[in-house]
Amino acid sequence: GPWTPEATVEYPEAVRQLHREFLRAGANVLQSFTFYASDDKLENRGNYVADKFSGQKINEAACNIAKEVSKEGDALVAGGVSQTPSYLSNKSESEVKAIFRKQLDVFIKKEVDFLIAEYFEHVEEAVWAVEILKESGLPVAVTLCIGPEGDMHGILPGECAVRLVNAGASIVGVNCHFDPATCLKTIKLMKEGLAAAKLKAHLMSQPIAFHTPDCGKQGFIDLPEFPFALEPRILTRWDVHRYAREAYNLGIRYIGGCCGFEPYHIRAIAEELAPERGFLPCASEKHGSWGSDLSMHTKPWVRARARKEYWENVLPASGRPYCPSLSKPDDWGVTKGDLIQQKEATTEQQLKELFKKQAFKFKPVS
Amino acid sequence: GPWTPEATVEYPEAVRQLHREFLRAGANVLQSFTFYASDDKLENRGNYVADKFSGQKINEAACNIAKEVSKEGDALVAGGVSQTPSYLSNKSESEVKAIFRKQLDVFIKKEVDFLIAEYFEHVEEAVWAVEILKESGLPVAVTLCIGPEGDMHGILPGECAVRLVNAGASIVGVNCHFDPATCLKTIKLMKEGLAAAKLKAHLMSQPIAFHTPDCGKQGFIDLPEFPFALEPRILTRWDVHRYAREAYNLGIRYIGGCCGFEPYHIRAIAEELAPERGFLPCASEKHGSWGSDLSMHTKPWVRARARKEYWENVLPASGRPYCPSLSKPDDWGVTKGDLIQQKEATTEQQLKELFKKQAFKFKPVS
């Protein structure tokens, strides 16, 4: 949560380079670097930033950078809002909407091309966001971070999609929390829901770049490896090729990624869909599709890997024989109440108690 | 091999940002971006670059960027040379040395602080490189990409270290090809060899950021996952903490990384050794050591992960139950001869023949 949005004012050069690398990888959309950049989030959970910079300043800087880099290629700029602490602390609809409106004012002033409302665990809040964003007259895309089981109140994907389109969204889908396979399942349910309701909308998909066949309803957050030991789960570019193709075949036309996606993952989408798009991204100038450049490697057995047939079928080893291949999601049954509401860091005493319950969760050094 | 060094002239901003992020992560040395930037390598294997830029121009640009970024913090700049195609094609000692001298001239002109000769599979060529570099009067570091079994001619690590120190190196060690555990084994043998010979030198370690307990004499190049499906093997920051501590305990004082190391891996070295160095890197300003900032997460079971005890013991799952945990290194017994000498890409016909031998290497889609 804390400590990312202010990068737009503290390290603009880094954010600029980040946008640039995704643009070169084939991205058609540069999304303003404003995730969790609402005022209520900025002052939340020990983030000192709000004292130094206003949310307005941070959001404006984000738009400036995205607009500037977009001119280096052919990309649209989208302004983005996301789930708010205000909603999670049961603030009123008008209070929550006020938060979104404040960010929207910046996006309008900065003339973004369209708007994205993303990462909502509750469809209700997403609907509120859409209702505000559409006031701008700009196209609105909206994604929930839910799986096939639906949102935190058990509202199923199909129904969620219907509510969002009725609220005014022209693009609906999912982002974050789950791997590509799971996200595509969820979007399929959204598509069926829209069809049943005779509604039309574009579909959008932004999974995480980690394999999570073992996660539960709340996605990768509950996996024991979250957030600092997810490396063995990272998608290969070939996993992304498969994802891009399956997403396209499902009728999804806004195909991207969320946590863990690096420029080379986005490039894999662009390379897989080059036939449909009619061109390769400029970052492919020095990256032969399906490893074709390996044909110049010195070793014959590496040269033999210069082919789709090889990479499509490789079963990559983890190099970790003392680790399992799946994990049990962590979840102590505590999902609301003081512990979750409190804004301060958990005390040592609280940690001790929580830890006691879970002594067995600690495993031997591998 | 092809297509990296020219980034210094084609995308200087990207290289600058890369240096900057390693500097902020705690690096004390910025190494000029000149790997495989010798003239003979640049014109090799279909790299069109040599036509556009001279090696000199590329090496100079690399030095300029490193020097410039080093001023943003407290870091030394090192000029780097590496294994040459000339040596592998059995060119004479004087021809090979001429290659190194050409790069050295640039480093001297650009006033680097010291020199690194790295990634040598044959100690003989490394000795030649050291002999040239030391002419500058600057300190010389040298690393071989070998394992405990020694170099390509079977010369053992201890003997290699002795030859390199006798040639004039003041820092010796290994880089690339193997994971931290294997590299430390090799360096331990180098250390014992030097002690037996009553020689003194600093030790240096730059492993790859992939777990490779299953690789053979030539390291990760021969693993079926090389180079495009190594993700499941990537080190976590906690693996790097352990590596940094063990390297330090072994007496190594030049502790870094090679392929796969990202700034956050280098930061993990800096955080583990903060007690010894007396400070944290600036990139730690927003990264609590051992996940301490998770104490502000909303979920109690994620908060309980805000502790060394947790991350030290976690056994990360791959999320890939259809994949093995180890692979058999690929190696068709072809290690010299035309196939390896040829500079052109392997023909479809050659690939077909190589492929025939390996039908069984192809595995089912997971």
Added chain:
Amino acid sequence: GPWTPEATVEYPEAVRQLHREFLRAGANVLQSFTFYASDDKLENRGNYVADKFSGQKINEAACNIAKEVSKEGDALVAGGVSQTPSYLSNKSESEVKAIFRKQLDVFIKKEVDFLIAEYFEHVEEAVWAVEILKESGLPVAVTLCIGPEGDMHGILPGECAVRLVNAGASIVGVNCHFDPATCLKTIKLMKEGLAAAKLKAHLMSQPIAFHTPDCGKQGFIDLPEFPFALEPRILTRWDVHRYAREAYNLGIRYIGGCCGFEPYHIRAIAEELAPERGFLPCASEKHGSWGSDLSMHTKPWVRARARKEYWENVLPASGRPYCPSLSKPDDWGVTKGDLIQQKEATTEQQLKELFKKQAFKFKPVS
């Protein structure tokens, strides 16, 4: 299929010892060794046995042995019938029932205590079997080899159970094809179906002794490891302890096992349920529960394993780092037609064609 029932006439001593070891392990029921001993099965698929012995002789010998061994302890003897080739080749109800009646005559003559109809993929045939068996006036138990998805015609477990109880079965459940966890899921559905229909019956469970989380609708038959490479999937005695406890808690009172269960697995059921049964099986005389006898081992770290807490939590390694932890079920979409009907062995030519389709199913030697 072929080549087991005749053991009762060819190697009676071996069958006797087998019964004896299960009896000593704690079995309350000795089931006559008559699986696939119907006349139509005996003459099927190249089994020469039918030429030498009549089905009657084989079934009588089976009863004699079971009765004889049962007197060595306190066990009931059950006569068993199972799925017939006649049904699978679309013979009429009367023809199929005639097959069952022929076996039943033997069981009545030999005065078994009750009857079991087991291993039916189609509930319709199971109903026919129950209708015949109940004519004897003896209690009838019936089990299907189905999973939560239901029988081969898609009839769900709850409905299957209802039909079987209505047909006259006093014990219903599942056997074979799936591991304990899957079987318990299926029986839970049967239990709910019976409750909804206000029907009463005892529940029975006989899973295989292999972990099969990855199998499809037809169970372990389709796994690539079936039938000759299932070893890594074999249940430990501790897996069986957990199974027995969960089965008991679900209300199942006829708790056993199918393929892969050895006497020590059955003993684990008897040891787990000793508190409920009030005694330990005689085979436990030399087997301390939960490894307690390890307290006399010479090594302290092995002694520390003399406790439930240890074995309950051990995560056993496969010792096979080059193998995956899950497999994709094999299934070429051919489920009916000549290939399945033909009684003769598949020809080399047929095998070649089948094999061609599956080239990629063949994996490298580990």
Added chain:
Amino acid sequence: GPWTPEATVEYPEAVRQLHREFLRAGANVLQSFTFYASDDKLENRGNYVADKFSGQKINEAACNIAKEVSKEGDALVAGGVSQTPSYLSNKSESEVKAIFRKQLDVFIKKEVDFLIAEYFEHVEEAVWAVEILKESGLPVAVTLCIGPEGDMHGILPGECAVRLVNAGASIVGVNCHFDPATCLKTIKLMKEGLAAAKLKAHLMSQPIAFHTPDCGKQGFIDLPEFPFALEPRILTRWDVHRYAREAYNLGIRYIGGCCGFEPYHIRAIAEELAPERGFLPCASEKHGSWGSDLSMHTKPWVRARARKEYWENVLPASGRPYCPSLSKPDDWGVTKGDLIQQKEATTEQQLKELFKKQAFKFKPVS
């Protein structure tokens, strides 16, 4: 240790059937069921047996059964002795030899065909055993339970073999503790040692039927799965085919198995070496080599498994995605002293203390 040898007097029928099944599987040798049947072992570690039966009675019964069953086929009978508690408790050479002599007297009286001294961790004791056994004038085979690192005093396999042949053994090799691959490595070293010493002897191999690539110097005893969770490591019959072929190619002519080997594993040896032996074992009458009988299965994809090519290449899954593929051997550094000497069971108090040290060895329920 405790509670096996007395089976010869308590359950002769079970032992008879066991011998019979191995004989039918192709065994050429029936070894008397006298492992750990020396008087000092029988009275050791809470084994009440010594009170009921003398060692002599147990050893005689063992010989009677083996001789009797051997007449059902074509097999030799061997009398076996093994490592004694007397040696481990530092008794004198004459005391230890007296133990062996007592068993030898029985073997001579019962007219066994030859003698085996097996399962010695210390070559010194094995030499003593050979010296006694050879007094009988019968051929003597001897096996150590050591790995490539040698015996408990670090005496290497080559040297061990030389001492044993010089002591009078005509067959030398290894048994128990390690998997086939490791045992063959050790025997290769023995073979080289004998060749260097210009000595001649037959080679013998009896590995365990568990994959143990991860075990340490003391073999599978130290693995966390020992002895009650080894199932996932069990060899398939195909693993045994490979073992038999490699053993034969290494020049070994006494090829068998130890813990975990079941009759079907021994049959796999006999089937693999049928070309050399010139016949198949009678148990193969109903077991087609390399799964050939699957050609009569109803499912085409199972029929396609009726071939060597399939089973040779299958990589069997464990069905346990929450388990690792390798384990760290347990070893708390306590290898001698009171804890190991004491004959009584470890007290709860001792267990508690041992357990405390190892809290982290306990892993979460999978």
